[in-house]
Amino acid sequence: MNAQLSTRLLNLLDRLEPLLPPERAPIDWSRDIxxxxxxxxxxxxxxxxxxxxxxxxxxxxxxxxxxxxxxxxxxxxxxxxxxxxxxxxxxxxxxxxxxxxxxxxxxxxxxxxxxxxxxxxxxxxxxxxxxxxxxxxxxxxxxxxxxxxxxxxxxxxxxxxxxxxxxxxxxxxxxxxxxxxxxxxxxxxxxxxxxxxxxxxxxxxxxxxxxxxxxxxxxxxxxxYPFDQDTYLQTCAHWVAHLGGQFDDAAEAEARRFALSRGVRSGRAAWQFAIAWTGRHDA
Known part of the structure; x- marks a missing residue:
């Protein structure tokens, strides 16, 4: 009976093994933030x-x-x-x-x-x-x-x-x-x-x-809340500068069109515009 029980337990552990997470070192909060x-x-x-x-x-x-x-x-x-x-x-x-x-x-x-x-x-x-x-x-x-x-x-x-x-x-x-x-x-x-x-x-x-x-x-x-246009354009200018670009009159006009095409003025839209603009224009 003991041998049968041991065999069943070993089989159960084998079936559970794939469900267990991989072994990892304990997290070190002095280093990991x-x-x-x-x-x-x-x-x-x-x-x-x-x-x-x-x-x-x-x-x-x-x-x-x-x-x-x-x-x-x-x-x-x-x-x-x-x-x-x-x-x-x-x-x-x-x-x-x-x-x-x-x-x-x-x-x-x-x-x-x-x-x-x-x-x-x-x-x-x-x-x-x-x-x-x-x-x-x-x-x-x-x-x-x-x-x-x-x-x-x-x-x-x-x-x-x-x-x-x-x-x-x-x-x-x-x-x-x-x-x-x-x-x-x-x-x-x-x-x-x-x-x-x-x-x-x-x-x-x-x-x-x-x-x-x-x-x-x-x-x-x-x-x-959704951004008003001034806040949206200010955010566009910030992220374009952050990515090394220049927010000139052409960039502002394109930023307005970008928001219109997306139907939203937001920080995310401003960041996406900055990526698109700086990606197409040299700093």
């Missing part, structure tokens, strides 16, 4: 990565109030003071993700470390924050382009970690998220069927309350 969290069958792992660019917060144009609020919140957190989880929401391409990525370039020297979690890996978020609890560093756990479908239960893990578990996230972990949706979950007309007016006050039904309860758990909301 950013990482990706990926869950697997037996938990999850942190993979160190290099920041994708060297853009600083000061280089992001047209979002001064949002920059000031997020940097102040993050520096408060790095000083060991209470700080809020942050939701950056609004128009596409307006600098939400760039602002969070720029934080690591500005604040890594002050002890900040950045961990990105894909929406599909949020189920492992409680495990991740527990692994960070005893670290001497302070972490922003970041989920980009966050939104959920109506049948998606992954949001419950995020909701629980934000403000639902017995212990909550450790003091050295903040959660930042970006989204085009303020309430993160899709909303439909049928959600309002249970809404009632009592004494002149609107009382939302359970469906609406459930959908807004997740975004309510972020204490800092930062809204991002």
């Amino acid at each position: 950013a990482a990706l969290w990926q869950r697997h069958a037996l938990g999850g792992r942190l993979t160190p990565v290099q920041p994708r660019d060297s853009v600083r917060v000061a280089e992001l144009i047209g979002i001064d109030s949002q920059k000031n609020a997020l940097v102040e919140n993050t520096r408060t957190f790095l000083r060991g003071r209470p700080a809020n989880h942050a939701l950056l929401w609004g128009a596409r391409g307006t600098g939400k993700s760039s602002l969070i990525r720029a934080l690591i370039n500005d604040l890594a020297g002050e002890g900040l470390r950045l961990i990105q979690v894909d929406r599909h890996d949020l189920v492992g978020l409680p495990t991740l924050v527990q692994t960070l609890r005893d670290s001497d560093y302070r972490f922003v756990v970041y989920c980009d382009d966050l939104s959920f479908e109506g049948s998606d239960d992954a949001y419950k893990a995020l909701k629980s970690v934000l403000d639902g578990t017995l212990t909550g996230p450790p003091d050295n972990v903040l959660l930042y998220a970006t989204s085009n949706r303020r309430h993160l979950l899709p909303e439909s007309m049928t959600d309002n069927n249970d809404t009632q007016v009592v004494g002149g006050e609107i009382h939302h039904g359970d469906a609406v309350e459930e959908k807004i309860s997740l975004s309510d758990r972020f204490g800092l909301w930062l809204s991002f």
Whole structure:
């Protein structure tokens, strides 16, 4: 019987082996400033990565109030003071993700470390924050382009970690998220069927309350809006100069046409124009 049991266990281990992540050296936060969290069958792992660019917060144009609020919140957190989880929401391409990525370039020297979690890996978020609890560093756990479908239960893990578990996230972990949706979950007309007016006050039904309860758990909301033309052109000029080009009258006229053809004025459109313009014209 013991021999049969041993054989069965060995067979089981052979079948589990392909599901295990490859062995890696433990992450060294004194050297690694950013990482990706990926869950697997037996938990999850942190993979160190290099920041994708060297853009600083000061280089992001047209979002001064949002920059000031997020940097102040993050520096408060790095000083060991209470700080809020942050939701950056609004128009596409307006600098939400760039602002969070720029934080690591500005604040890594002050002890900040950045961990990105894909929406599909949020189920492992409680495990991740527990692994960070005893670290001497302070972490922003970041989920980009966050939104959920109506049948998606992954949001419950995020909701629980934000403000639902017995212990909550450790003091050295903040959660930042970006989204085009303020309430993160899709909303439909049928959600309002249970809404009632009592004494002149609107009382939302359970469906609406459930959908807004997740975004309510972020204490800092930062809204991002499409650029006006002056801000868009100023951003184009900045990135053209950054790439070594010259933003002359011809470049400005082309930048206007570029925005018109795309149907949007944003920081992303300005960056894409700068790449296209400098790529075609010698500095």
